[in-house]
Amino acid sequence: MKSFLFIAALPLVSAHIHARAADGIVTPNSFNYTNLGGPLNWYGLNTTANDACAKGTHQSPIDIGTQTVDYAVAGSVNFNVTNVPSAKFENLGSGLEVVITNGSLATNNITYPLAQFHFHTPSEHRVNEEYFPMECHFVFETEAKQIAVVGFLMELSPFGYTTPLFDSVFAHLDDISNAGTYTETGPLDFTGIISHFNKFGVYTYNGSLTTPPCSENVPWFISTEPLWINVQQYRAVKNVLKYNARYTQDTLGQTNLLEVAAKELN
Amino acid sequence: MKSFLFIAALPLVSAHIHARAADGIVTPNSFNYTNLGGPLNWYGLNTTANDACAKGTHQSPIDIGTQTVDYAVAGSVNFNVTNVPSAKFENLGSGLEVVITNGSLATNNITYPLAQFHFHTPSEHRVNEEYFPMECHFVFETEAKQIAVVGFLMELSPFGYTTPLFDSVFAHLDDISNAGTYTETGPLDFTGIISHFNKFGVYTYNGSLTTPPCSENVPWFISTEPLWINVQQYRAVKNVLKYNARYTQDTLGQTNLLEVAAKELN
Numbered sequence: 001m002k003s004f005l006f007i008a009a010l011p012l013v014s015a016h017i018h019a020r021a022a023d024g025i026v027t028p029n030s031f032n033y034t035n036l037g038g039p040l041n042w043y044g045l046n047t048t049a050n051d052a053c054a055k056g057t058h059q060s061p062i063d064i065g066t067q068t069v070d071y072a073v074a075g076s077v078n079f080n081v082t083n084v085p086s087a088k089f090e091n092l093g094s095g096l097e098v099v100i101t102n103g104s105l106a107t108n109n110i111t112y113p114l115a116q117f118h119f120h121t122p123s124e125h126r127v128n129e130e131y132f133p134m135e136c137h138f139v140f141e142t143e144a145k146q147i148a149v150v151g152f153l154m155e156l157s158p159f160g161y162t163t164p165l166f167d168s169v170f171a172h173l174d175d176i177s178n179a180g181t182y183t184e185t186g187p188l189d190f191t192g193i194i195s196h197f198n199k200f201g202v203y204t205y206n207g208s209l210t211t212p213p214c215s216e217n218v219p220w221f222i223s224t225e226p227l228w229i230n231v232q233q234y235r236a237v238k239n240v241l242k243y244n245a246r247y248t249q250d251t252l253g254q255t256n257l258l259e260v261a262a263k264e265l266n
Numbered sequence: 267m268k269s270f271l272f273i274a275a276l277p278l279v280s281a282h283i284h285a286r287a288a289d290g291i292v293t294p295n296s297f298n299y300t301n302l303g304g305p306l307n308w309y310g311l312n313t314t315a316n317d318a319c320a321k322g323t324h325q326s327p328i329d330i331g332t333q334t335v336d337y338a339v340a341g342s343v344n345f346n347v348t349n350v351p352s353a354k355f356e357n358l359g360s361g362l363e364v365v366i367t368n369g370s371l372a373t374n375n376i377t378y379p380l381a382q383f384h385f386h387t388p389s390e391h392r393v394n395e396e397y398f399p400m401e402c403h404f405v406f407e408t409e410a411k412q413i414a415v416v417g418f419l420m421e422l423s424p425f426g427y428t429t430p431l432f433d434s435v436f437a438h439l440d441d442i443s444n445a446g447t448y449t450e451t452g453p454l455d456f457t458g459i460i461s462h463f464n465k466f467g468v469y470t471y472n473g474s475l476t477t478p479p480c481s482e483n484v485p486w487f488i489s490t491e492p493l494w495i496n497v498q499q500y501r502a503v504k505n506v507l508k509y510n511a512r513y514t515q516d517t518l519g520q521t522n523l524l525e526v527a528a529k530e531l532n
Contacts, residue, residue, distance in 0.1 A: 034395055034514060035329070035514070035517050038513075038514065038523075039513075040306075040524070040527050041523065041526055041527065043530055043531070044526060044530045047530060054531055055531075126300075128508070129299075129508035130504060130505060130508040130509065131508070156497045156500070156501065157497070158426075158496075158497040158498050158501075230424075231424040231497060234422070235421070235422065238396060242394070243392055243395060243397040243514075247305075248299075248304065248509075251301050254301070257301075257302075257306040258531065260302070261306050261307065261309070261310070261320065261524045261528060262527060262528035264307075264313060264320070265309070265321075265525060
């Protein structure tokens, strides 16, 4: 396709046009975003483990209404990630994930250690019904399996600018175009996005994982301002991820949309 | 939001930063893409009229597998639209639609007159699982209500290039940011996209409308090569459309995903 030729001609990716071999293999996830592996059948993949995917009433992602959502009070959320020279970067089939644990989220007297961060395209959350081309999720998990997520929407820059962290994350993206492979990122400096998170407001609500098992009681903290990504990087990531956004769930507290559909059909 | 400031600074949109009033009003569609108005509940909105939305087994959009899809034989599809000095451009809430009838699609000994063309973001169809930022549908309908659709995927250009037709279509987009309004496009010259359609291959399959009533027996003809759009135009359109893509349907001929879900849940 023409799109490949354009990507290949750009400096960002051309350094890796002759992809290195992936550094190793990981086990890809069994769920996906297409046909019977996709979100409408995640419950069907495992009706015990994935019960909340079809029956939960506080499921993510949602359409965030800026007039109705809660905002975190400044200083009430402490988002912290330590810079690292590199990290493991995995293609799980269902997503692209950076394994990095030296960070934490502290809020409401709970400190959640960082487990990983990963990407979705297009965005999972919407704001006043509008979606974004990408979304980044930092997932935190305590020993007691309490989970919290910090989210950043990502918007396309018309001037070719990309948040510097993403340049390093995606530096060796070409190595892991196949599900089940991993490589290493470049040096990861989180000071920019932490400053961004602290500077702008934060939407907060109590939702769920957006992937199986769709567990609930997950507090979300989403920056009100998107991070920038440029067209070349977006397209390179999209070409690997293909599509990995769960459809928008019903309003918090309302019947799961799959239960609504099942009731109509039976 | 920062995004608004960037859009406003760009020449494309700045000519219309002080939006004119819309030229008039139209009746917006009652279905949408959020919560109970969205695709999982289109059947629930009208269980008689929208029966196929939840029960059809040849529903669109699909994930087009380039190894398995059919390709239209060169010359077997005659896609024709006459240039016009301007056309009515409507915001139907569910989509942005250009009303233009002086065109036709001739294939399999049937000539379908053009009814309108409209846009989706993100794309509805996927190709080998990958989605695209936008998609354009030319809808043709005979007096006997036989429908056929010509589709173009739209991909972001890293160099700011936009298919010239879209510059004219979206020239007065700012006027119709509210659902239920309409304005006029600039001059519409279709020679470029017709040439594009005829030059590259065409995926073809028998599917459905992607909006209620989701009627089936709709032949699709989708150009294998996307048309270009630039970041500024994409973001301006996305800011108006918000999100209007139906989720990917099950493989052609397989049980509707909503019936699969209902069976699991009951």
